[in-house]
Structure formats: C-alpha cells, structure tokens
Amino acid sequence: MPELPEVETxxxxxxxxxxxxxxxxxxxxxxxxxxxxxxxxxxxxQEFLNAIQGLTxxxxxxxxxxxxxxxxxxxxxxxxxxxxxxxxxPLSTQQQKHDRVILLLDNDTRMAFNDTRKxxxxxxxxxxxxxxxxxxxxxxxxLLQPEEFYACLHPKKKMLKxxxxxxxxxxxxxxxxxxxxxxxxxxxxxxxxxxxxxxxTKHLLCAIQSVLTEGIAxxxxxxxxxxxxxxxxxxxxxxxxxxxxxQTCGSPVCRIIVGQRSTHYCPTCQPxxxxxxx
DNA sequence: CACGAGACCTGTTCGC
DNA sequence: TGCGAACAGGTCTCGT
Numbered sequence: 001m002p003e004l005p006e007v008e009t010x011x012x013x014x015x016x017x018x019x020x021x022x023x024x025x026x027x028x029x030x031x032x033x034x035x036x037x038x039x040x041x042x043x044x045x046q047e048f049l050n051a052i053q054g055l056t057x058x059x060x061x062x063x064x065x066x067x068x069x070x071x072x073x074x075x076x077x078x079x080x081x082x083x084x085x086x087x088x089x090p091l092s093t094q095q096q097k098h099d100r101v102i103l104l105l106d107n108d109t110r111m112a113f114n115d116t117r118k119x120x121x122x123x124x125x126x127x128x129x130x131x132x133x134x135x136x137x138x139x140x141x142x143l144l145q146p147e148e149f150y151a152c153l154h155p156k157k158k159m160l161k162x163x164x165x166x167x168x169x170x171x172x173x174x175x176x177x178x179x180x181x182x183x184x185x186x187x188x189x190x191x192x193x194x195x196x197x198x199x200x201t202k203h204l205l206c207a208i209q210s211v212l213t214e215g216i217a218x219x220x221x222x223x224x225x226x227x228x229x230x231x232x233x234x235x236x237x238x239x240x241x242x243x244x245x246x247q248t249c250g251s252p253v254c255r256i257i258v259g260q261r262s263t264h265y266c267p268t269c270q271p272x273x274x275x276x277x278x
Numbered sequence: 279c280a281c282g283a284g285a286c287c288t289g290t291t292c293g294c
Numbered sequence: 295t296g297c298g299a300a301c302a303g304g305t306c307t308c309g310t
Contacts, residue, residue, distance in 0.1 A: 083287085118288075157279095
C-alpha cells in the first residue's frame with residue numbers, strides 16, 4: 001500500500017483526527033504496548049516503553065514514505081513498508097488482529113500501528129536526521145525544477161524505473177506511482193536515465209507530480225484487503241491493468257519484471273529503448 | 279559500481 | 295474441493 005500519497009493521507013488523518021476523534025498533536029502518551037518486538041528498530045522495547053511514557057506529541061508530518069511524529073525530546077519515525085497502517089481509535093476498541101505497537105493517549109483514544117506482514121518499522125530517536133538525511137528530494141518539493149532534476153538524472157546510468165524508486169535519489173515513489181508516472185510521461189521503464197532529454201525530463205517531472213497529486217486528492221490507493229479509504233485504484237492507467245487496452249491507443253497493457261518488480265506499460269505509447277544507440 | 283537473489287512476513291488468488 | 299505456487303504497496307544485505 002503505502003507510497004507517498006498513502007503516507008501523506010495517513011499523516012493528515014493523524015494530524016486532524018478521524019471519525020470524530022481528535023488528532024494526535026497535543027496528546028500525552030500514558031502508556032505504550034509492544035506486541036511484536038521486531039517492529040521497533042530502536043530502541044529495544046523496554047527502553048522504548050520507559051522513554052515514551054508521559055511525553056506529549058507535538059506535530060505529525062511526512063518525509064518521503066516516513067511518518068514523523070515530534071515527541072520532544074524524541075522523534076518517532078514510522079515506516080509502513082508493505083502492509084502497515086496507523087489508526088486513531090477509541091480506547092475501548094478491541095485489539096485488532098495485526099496490531100504491533102499501540103500508544104494509549106490521555107483522551108481515551110489510542111494510536112495503533114497495524115501491520116499484517118510485519119515489515120514495518122519504528123524508530124524512537126533524538127537524531128532523526130541520521131535516517132532521514134539518506135533520503136533524496138521530495139518529488140512534491142516546489143523547489144524541484146526540471147533543470148535540476150535533469151542534472152540529477154543525466155549522470156545516472158540506471159534504468160529509469162529502479163532509479164525513480166531509489167529512495168536516496170527521490171523520496172516517495174513506489175511501484176504503483178512509478179508505473180503510472182512513466183506511462184503518463186510516455187517513457188519506457190527500462191530506458192537508461194542518461195539517455196533522456198531535458199524535454200523528456202520536464203514531462204517526467206510533471207507526470208510524477210501529477211500522479212502523486214491525484215493520488216493524494218483521492219486519499220491514496222486501496223488494493224486487496226490492505227488499507228482502506230482511498231480510491232485512486234479506480235483510476236490506474238497501467239498498474240495491474242495487464243492485457244487491458246491502453247486508454248490512449250488501445251494496445252494491450254504489458255507486464256514485465258524490472259528490478260524484480262512487476263512493471264506495467266503500454267508497448268506503443270512507451271516504446272522499447274533502442275539498445276544499439278546506448 | 280551495478281545488478282540480482284534472498285531474506286523478512288502473512289494473506290489472497292490462481293492453476294491444476 | 296484441495297493444495298501448492300505465484301504474487302503483493304518496501305527495503306536491506308550479501309554475493310558476483
């Protein structure tokens with residue numbers, strides 16, 4: 001589930017509250033429960049429980065695919081990986097099947113980190129930069145201009161899709177939005193970054209920002225049984241549309257594996273790179 | 279350095 | 295109907 005638009009949606013929900021329950025800022029943590037130890041990347045659970053109890057949450061934000069909760073003197077970083085979700089619930093809610101960490105709050109609510117596949121991680125740290133500084137620029141940062149993006153892309157020999165999904169290059173794109181952005185920019189996923197022009201780079205940046213913005217506007221994408229509330233899955237042009245006609249030209253959408261990830265594209269609108277010219 | 283395979287996990291869906 | 299294989303939004307580590 002969680003790429004930039006889904007994480008942004010969850011951050012907004014945690015900030016503003018949901019279902020009539022207030023958001024997290026201003027709430028004091030009365031107690032924490034760790035139900036799956038490995039969810040805590042750091043510190044170990046006993047230290048985590050002792051440290052976080054009694055602290056007050058100040059802000060909730062997002063950086064790349066990380067949720068960032070300011071809880072002075074710490075930051076709580078949360079990465080949802082494949083199946084994580086964070087919810088605000090009444091304190092009386094029954095424990096859900098895949099709840100991994102729960103924070104009990106001072107207003108009879110709780111924050112639950114639920115994660116079926118157990119890949120998600122949390123860090124309670126005084127030095128969030130140590131982790132967040134590894135991330136590349138946020139694609140929605142208004143300071144990101146086509147010329148600068150071109151300067152970043154042009155020296156890279158990697159294929160476009162794995163490069164765009166590299167979080168140290170650009171922070172926020174995952175498998176869904178990368179396929180959708182490359183389709184909108186009419187670029188084949190295996191094109192080498194150093195082979196695309198400034199003009200193509202402008203289209204690509206525009207496409208990336210466009211699919212992310214639409215994803216956020218639709219509260220993200222909900223697929224299968226994981227994550228709920230978003231509707232962007234009803235507007236995919238290529239992701240998981242294998243065999244269906246391209247909305248632009250009618251060619252059947254193709255599925256290939258690139259960088260061990262399922263990849264969807266239109267063979268006509270996104271022509272194969274010509275390897276003789278590389 | 280680039281790339282691929284494997285690991286980490288549980289659950290659903292597909293093919294026989 | 296049953297059962298194993300394939301597949302799923304992400305990232306890290308290790309080997310070539």
